[in-house]
Amino acid sequence: MATAVTPLVESTALVARRGDFFRRMPPKAKIGGGILVLFVLLAIFGPVLAPYNPDDTINGSTSALAPSLHHLLGTAYGGGDVLSQLLYGLRGTVELGVITATIASILSVGIGVSAGFLGGAADEVLSLVMNVFIVLPALPLLIIVLGFLPKGSGVLPTAVVLSALGWSWGARVIRAQTLTLRGRDFIAAARETGERTWRLVAFELLPNEVSLIAANFVGTFLYAILTSVALAFIGLVTFSSWSLGLMLYWAQSEGGFSTGAWWWYVPPGLVAALLGMSLVLLNFGLDELGNPRLREATVRRKGGPDSKPSRRRRQPWRPTDPTPVERLEPSS
């Protein structure tokens, strides 16, 4: 029979839908991601944007100066420009967060996946290590360990200590997820095709855990930032580089709070809070992105079948509701 066979890919509709990815992202992820990107850009380009050297002082200045055209966010005690300190401090804090989250993620993915996938004695040993790290009292230990670190040692030692104490929760979650995935048919099928273990893990298993790992990364990022700010506030901080916590420490120890110099301590506090909020929002958003069941089901209305998809309203819908009836067309 000589009939026209419809081509396999008839339209670009499928391809075009890929572009909707950003539009389809949950609003939480959009807001959180937006704020985070802004802060990360500020952290990267902060030193270029900063109007002064944050360590500069003004000769003879004996008090913190209120905001003015010269110093947009005022100065700290002794004349250091708060805006410049903020930009440098943001950089230091974000840097610490990224390094800590990276180290902790590598640790938790490596140990969690190994424990879950290998099972047996390896699982027993690694699980024991995880459990020990989970029950370690983190805060007192941090205070003691950071207290011993030399004061001018930079970001890296703090990051290492924070990640050493922060990886175990993520590892447990990833181990559990690995346990549920390793028994699935597609893993057995891949094993049957003769793939090596590392390929199984890297190409069959890990892609299924990406959203979990991303959420874990963001969560550790948040933990690192909040912990480091808190520790810096009580003075357990490296004084060689600026961070948001260090700014708060100086504001407190040099009388910023008692003299009511709000321009000194409000900006770093606000930036730390916003940064934390953006990470939490991003985390919830990533969760929804990776787990469609968390998404709020909505009914997307478009105009009639012929009208353009311009007026899109969303209407909440619960799983127990009957299929909505929207009589868009005149029934014939």
Place this chain on the structure above:
Amino acid sequence: MSTVSCATSESMPSAEAAQQKPVLEVRDLSVVYDGDTRAVDHVDIALAPGETLGLAGESGSGKSTLALGLCRLVRPPAVITSGSVIYRGSRVAPGGVDLLELRSRELRKLRWREISIVFQSAMNALNPVLRIRDQLGDVLDAHLHLGRKEKRDRLDTLLDLVGIPRERLRSYPHELSGGMRQRVMIAMALAVDPEVVIMDEPTTALDVVVQREILAQIVELQDRLHFAVLFITHDLSLLLEIADRIAVMYAGKVVEVGSAEQIHNRPAHPYTQGLLRSFPSVHGARRELAGIPGTPPDLRSLPPGCPFVPRCSHATDKCRDIDMRIRPVPGSDPSHLSACPFVTPEMAKANTPKVKAATSKGTT
């Protein structure tokens, strides 16, 4: 076939009964995904009391969406955009009630009590951590007010009905075989004596021997309990055996409706003709199997007019602007409807002379 349709008046063919007072009548139903994918497109079908209506079609032709849509069980982004589903149950609504107008409370009362469903895969429809007794019992509790003794008796009767030993009530789903699980699903569907049972590929995952046993059981139960069945499958030959009437779906549209004999002996739509040419007849002469060339269309970008045009050997330019409404087939019984105004049953025979019109269907 007359053994099956005993609930309709004795001598009347069930096809005519369907036109008189259907227990379930779907008019002009459309289900649309995401605003532009028309999975069910202006479908009209009717189900007579006690009748078995088969719904056939390829994967993706909208069979399941139609079945779930008429019970309002599809999830958004699917939306019903037009039509009505009139249910006329002798117990609750002899005058007829439109399921699409009901609020969720009223609809919930009607579900299962009046219209129940046997879902596609029994493995997923049963809760793995609850005993069969509890799962069947939940259905009874939800719709009937029975005492302990009555409930226990009813559970026993239900298992007897589908031919499973009573001791299995204590089992968990994983302790049953696939066929037994499917029987439990059927028992559950019949638990509160509904008037309409929708069966969405109830035997797809089973081997042919078990499949035959279960189908025989369904026919026998239908005989005793007089419920109407909407039977969905891609297996047209199966429908020819068990269904009174058959509706063939293509690309979300019903393209042909007729009694099993009409569909088998005088298929009017080119798609039905193609389907019938794609499997061998058990009783008839050996012949070349033709099949249907091409692939099912993309529902997001359907061509204007008839969606079957790219795969149809009878296609002409006129097909691109026809009305896809089903209308009586010329020269056939008025209950035989087809969406194609050009092709007649005679043309199919002229086109493939090798097909011997063998009647594999019953003795009637």
